[in-house]
Amino acid sequence: MQTNSSSSDLTFLKIKSDQISQALKNYLPDPKEANRKEITHLFEMEWDYNLRGGKRLRPSLCLLTNQMLGGSDEKALPTACAIELLHNFFLVHDDIEDESELRRGKPALHLLEGIGHAINVGDGLFVYVWQALVENKKILGSSTSFKIMNEFLKQCNLTVEGQAMEIEWVKNHVFDLQESDYFDLVSRKTANYTITTPMRLGAIIAGANSKLLNSIDVPGEKLGAAFQIQDDVLNIIAAEKDYGKEIAGDIYEGKRTLIIIHALRTANEAQRKKIIEILNKPRNQKTKEDVKEVLEIISSTQSAQYSQKIAKKLAEDSKKMLEKRLSSVPNSQAKSDLFSFIDFVVEREY
Amino acid sequence: MQTNSSSSDLTFLKIKSDQISQALKNYLPDPKEANRKEITHLFEMEWDYNLRGGKRLRPSLCLLTNQMLGGSDEKALPTACAIELLHNFFLVHDDIEDESELRRGKPALHLLEGIGHAINVGDGLFVYVWQALVENKKILGSSTSFKIMNEFLKQCNLTVEGQAMEIEWVKNHVFDLQESDYFDLVSRKTANYTITTPMRLGAIIAGANSKLLNSIDVPGEKLGAAFQIQDDVLNIIAAEKDYGKEIAGDIYEGKRTLIIIHALRTANEAQRKKIIEILNKPRNQKTKEDVKEVLEIISSTQSAQYSQKIAKKLAEDSKKMLEKRLSSVPNSQAKSDLFSFIDFVVEREY
Numbered sequence: 001m002q003t004n005s006s007s008s009d010l011t012f013l014k015i016k017s018d019q020i021s022q023a024l025k026n027y028l029p030d031p032k033e034a035n036r037k038e039i040t041h042l043f044e045m046e047w048d049y050n051l052r053g054g055k056r057l058r059p060s061l062c063l064l065t066n067q068m069l070g071g072s073d074e075k076a077l078p079t080a081c082a083i084e085l086l087h088n089f090f091l092v093h094d095d096i097e098d099e100s101e102l103r104r105g106k107p108a109l110h111l112l113e114g115i116g117h118a119i120n121v122g123d124g125l126f127v128y129v130w131q132a133l134v135e136n137k138k139i140l141g142s143s144t145s146f147k148i149m150n151e152f153l154k155q156c157n158l159t160v161e162g163q164a165m166e167i168e169w170v171k172n173h174v175f176d177l178q179e180s181d182y183f184d185l186v187s188r189k190t191a192n193y194t195i196t197t198p199m200r201l202g203a204i205i206a207g208a209n210s211k212l213l214n215s216i217d218v219p220g221e222k223l224g225a226a227f228q229i230q231d232d233v234l235n236i237i238a239a240e241k242d243y244g245k246e247i248a249g250d251i252y253e254g255k256r257t258l259i260i261i262h263a264l265r266t267a268n269e270a271q272r273k274k275i276i277e278i279l280n281k282p283r284n285q286k287t288k289e290d291v292k293e294v295l296e297i298i299s300s301t302q303s304a305q306y307s308q309k310i311a312k313k314l315a316e317d318s319k320k321m322l323e324k325r326l327s328s329v330p331n332s333q334a335k336s337d338l339f340s341f342i343d344f345v346v347e348r349e350y
Numbered sequence: 351m352q353t354n355s356s357s358s359d360l361t362f363l364k365i366k367s368d369q370i371s372q373a374l375k376n377y378l379p380d381p382k383e384a385n386r387k388e389i390t391h392l393f394e395m396e397w398d399y400n401l402r403g404g405k406r407l408r409p410s411l412c413l414l415t416n417q418m419l420g421g422s423d424e425k426a427l428p429t430a431c432a433i434e435l436l437h438n439f440f441l442v443h444d445d446i447e448d449e450s451e452l453r454r455g456k457p458a459l460h461l462l463e464g465i466g467h468a469i470n471v472g473d474g475l476f477v478y479v480w481q482a483l484v485e486n487k488k489i490l491g492s493s494t495s496f497k498i499m500n501e502f503l504k505q506c507n508l509t510v511e512g513q514a515m516e517i518e519w520v521k522n523h524v525f526d527l528q529e530s531d532y533f534d535l536v537s538r539k540t541a542n543y544t545i546t547t548p549m550r551l552g553a554i555i556a557g558a559n560s561k562l563l564n565s566i567d568v569p570g571e572k573l574g575a576a577f578q579i580q581d582d583v584l585n586i587i588a589a590e591k592d593y594g595k596e597i598a599g600d601i602y603e604g605k606r607t608l609i610i611i612h613a614l615r616t617a618n619e620a621q622r623k624k625i626i627e628i629l630n631k632p633r634n635q636k637t638k639e640d641v642k643e644v645l646e647i648i649s650s651t652q653s654a655q656y657s658q659k660i661a662k663k664l665a666e667d668s669k670k671m672l673e674k675r676l677s678s679v680p681n682s683q684a685k686s687d688l689f690s691f692i693d694f695v696v697e698r699e700y
Contacts, residue, residue, distance in 0.1 A: 036534070038514055038515040038518040038519075039511050039514065039515070041514070042510070042511060042514035093469050096466070097466035097469055097470060098466075114521055115446065115465065116446070116447035116517040116521070117514065117517050117521070119447055119469055119472075120447060120517060121514075123443060123472075123476070123510055123513075124510040124514075126473070126476060130499070131503050131507075134499045134500060134503060137496055142492035142493075143492075146484065146487055149480070150484060152480075153477060153480060153484060157474070157477055157481075160392070160470055160473055160474040160477060163473075164388055164389065164391070164395075164470055164474075165386070165388040165389070167464070167466040167470060168388040168391060168467075169388075171464055171466070171467070
């Protein structure tokens with residue numbers, strides 16, 4: 001079967017990623033062209049996260065979906081750039097909100113430049129998102145451009161809501177959470193953002209009908225949840241490999257992951273109290289020993305393994321649904337790559 | 351002459367402000383309709399600054415310009431709401447960036463809810479701005495809606511640039527500034543934002559031709575600068591009246607106002623060193639005595655008086671230019687109100 005390609009064949013990701021890096025130059029101003037040194041510095045800061053690389057998964061998924069449905073990269077690239085700019089805008093702000101210290105191997109922007117600059121840089125990137133979407137009119141016409149803007153609006157509202165939930169849980173020491181709370185969070189914060197919206201946008205640009213468009217939503221949601229769970233799992237597994245490094249960021253940040261919710265449910269009372277006590281500490285008061293202790297409890301409850309099983313199941317379900325729902329779409333390299341991408345979501349180790 | 355109305359007649363501001371308060375309900379979600387308590391809280395936080403009132407000058411100016419040029423409020427209200435939402439978005443973020451403590455008589459949002467929530471709430475408000483602008487299509491059609499979005503983009507880029515300049519000056523202890531630097535800042539940070547863009551938007555919605563539209567730019571720039579200088583002056587004068595209250599926020603925040611630039615230029619060497627020493631202190635290390643000392647130097651150099659003179663001259667120039675450039679616009683209550691507004695900019699005491 002054509003869609004059953006190997007997950008290791010991800011050359012398309014590299015190719016798309018390079019295309020996007022190149023096209024971003026059309027949407028981020030050149031620091032050399034600023035007319036004051038303060039503005040040069042602003043533009044450099046705006047470039048920072050965009051230049052740190054990252055996998056560029058979301059815009060690649062948009063290009064891939066568009067290509068699979070017969071669209072051209074040329075028409076989809078501005079929207080793909082808007083997706084990447086939006087991602088980097090949210091990352092800059094999220095890093096402040098979550099008190100993250102590292103981003104793509106370097107200190108978070110607010111640690112390099114101060115919180116004031118970082119907030120402002122995020123705002124600047126969000127303006128560029130809309131600049132790209134408004135400029136879409138030239139190549140896609142008014143009607144499609146408005147459809148795309150509406151997708152962005154829907155998704156941005158969900159992302160802000162998800163972020164509010166997560167901040168509230170940490171701030172108010174909320175621990176009485178069910179798995180359904182986690183999936184509600186992930187639906188808003190990750191699934192639309194990472195999978196459903198990029199795919200829908202690619203489909204819109206390719207001129208897909210609304211039936212096909214809406215058929216993406218459920219498998220997109222499942223794959224998005226699988227993606228987030230795998231992210232959480234990698235955060236823990238990497239930490240288990242080397243306790244010495246401060247890499248269990250989710251524990252330092254007090255994130256309520258599926259792993260933590262499972263551990264709280266299945267651990268004994270003493271362990272449960274310990275997890276809550278440590279997660280409730282302000283970030284700068286958490287010691288390496290604290291984090292190690294939480295990791296040991298998680299290890300004893302097999303919560304990462306439990307979560308990864310769920311992620312795999314979700315990805316499988318998503319794949320099956322998409323195979324069926326996209327059965328009328330002609331086979332192509334892009335279609336095959338899309339299914340490789342699905343495998344990658346839960347098989348990746350980075 | 352019809353346009354020479356009394357500046358005290360500002361009932362129109364109250365009327366427009368009430369209209370905008372009412373219309374904002376269409377663009378901010380009702381907390382009661384949220385499906386989770388965390389989202390209820392998000393919506394409440396998003397309403398907060400919008401409910402604290404403020405003068406709603408910017409959207410009123412848009413409505414007034416539109417009305418003067420024959421447009422209907424109904425068509426301009428969504429854009430006016432977008433202007434107000436944008437303002438409140440920027441205020442929420444600016445209060446964090448400037449370490450402001452008070453906003454409209456209450457603690458700044460980040461002091462009430464934490465920096466994380468405040469950043470996210472600002473982002474949420476910025477999404478609603480674009481939601482209003484995208485929905486404009488229904489009542490204004492595609493072409494005008496795109497024109498309006500382009501005005502917002504131009505202005506948002508300038509605001510972010512102005513903000514970057516101001517943050518950089520405080521962060522890097524920059525004091526070798528000329529008046530031209532201040533006017534460059536104000537052009538980006540205030541003039542477009544407060545005067546030129548709201549007026550241009552009102553004109554676009556009224557269907558003004560590009561000649562009339564562009565004729566707003568120079569007097570708008572002058573009036574905007576006058577507005578900012580008057581703001582700076584009020585901040586200092588209020589403080590001079592009562593040293594006991596922490597109201598000289600600009601000095602606590604280390605702002606490089608025209609007043610400070612004039613004082614640095616005209617004070618003696620010892621005074622100059624003192625201003626720089628105190629302004630360079632982190633906000634939480636500045637004492638009331640520090641602020642009092644800076645105010646005394648400013649008083650001895652007559653820098654507030656100097657600045658206010660410049661503001662008055664700018665407002666007069668702006669008024670004369672607008673009287674000439676709008677001479678073909680029929681006399682009306684709205685036109686008369688617009689000129690009352692100009693007088694108000696430099697005569698206001700709040």
